[in-house]
Amino acid sequence: MKIKYYAAPMEGLTGYLFRPIHNEIFGGADRYFTPFVSPNATCKFQTKELDELQHNGGMAVIPQILTNCSEHFLWAAREMWEMGYREVNFNLGCPSGTVTAKRKGAGALAYPDELDRMLGEIFAGLPQGMGVSVKTRIGKESPEEWGRLLEIYNRYPLAELIVHPRVQKEFYRGRARREMAGEILAATELPVCYNGDVFSPEDACAVERDYPRLSAVMVGRGLVTDPALLRRIRGGTPASREELRQFHDRLFEAYCRRLSGDLNAIYRMRELWNYLSGSFTDPDDFLKRVRKAKTRTDYLSAVERLFGENALNPHPLPPPGK
Ligand SMILES: Cc1cc2nc3c(=O)[nH]c(=O)nc-3n(C[C@H](O)[C@H](O)[C@H](O)COP(=O)(O)O)c2cc1C
Structure with a gap:
């Protein structure tokens, strides 16, 4: 199966105004992911969150949810189902201190039992037919946390496991541990999407060559740096x-x-x-x-x-x- 290419969610960059313009000029991603929306006890999306959800015609867009509460996740997922979305993405990767302090994003990775419980409640309460993928880092402090996290993810019918192989405390420093894609693929039946440091067609080629069983590759900073990156990866021309x-x-x-x-x-x-x-x-x-x-x-x-x-x-x- 051909590996798909996704545009990563990037707060302040790849929002609802960026996506259609990018899609039209440079040829789209196989899927775009929205920057996160943060549902809370008010059970109301903010205006800018509604904008993220309501301007996606003609593109494959997956909305992303950031929360530490399964009830709030399910409220948002049901609203998204009503709007026509059939898959949502769970943010377990955001490294920002204000987010992780609330045990959200990559902060949730330090509490695997809570994460397990939350996933259990989410899968028990989703609208029938709705898919959930996760976008996760490999740990909060150390890659040694990954074994336990994967054991948890493996127990749920995730639509896709999107892995950014850095830990929270690294933010975007150093290099992504691309070689972990091999061990992840060997240890799960879930479709795996690799995300991290794919900045050129050569990087994408190497990932495809080394890990042909990936379902997808997600590209973030590379795509905002070079909006024609996906076109170049598919053999097309650079941006003029x-x-x-x-x-x-x-x-x-x-x-x-x-x-x-x-x-x-x-x-x-x-x-x-x-x-x-x-x-x-x-x-x-x-x-x-x-x-x-x-x-x-x-x-x-x-x-x-x-x-x-x-x-x-x-x-x-x-x-x-x-
Ligand atoms: C400015 C900025 C904003 C981001 N916003 C989000 C976000 O809203 N949700 C999310 O899951 N990841 C977010 N990310 C992480 C990216 O989606 C991606 O995982 C990260 O940049 C690594 O991929 P890359 O090496 O291809 O850039 C953000 C990253 C940056 C640099």
């Missing part, structure tokens, strides 16, 4: 200057329309440029100018100069450790 320009202009305009004020749109674009600037050979001056820009005019003049003066980088790479 015109495509990058169009991608930028449409996204910036969409942010300006949907966020209140140009400054918020500029802040959002700064986040994107932390990665997307890797598509250019010498972006340092540009990044300085963009970080200073407080008005639409200053921002757009920095962008104009970048596109006018900078060559495209044939080997885009995200910034290390970010």
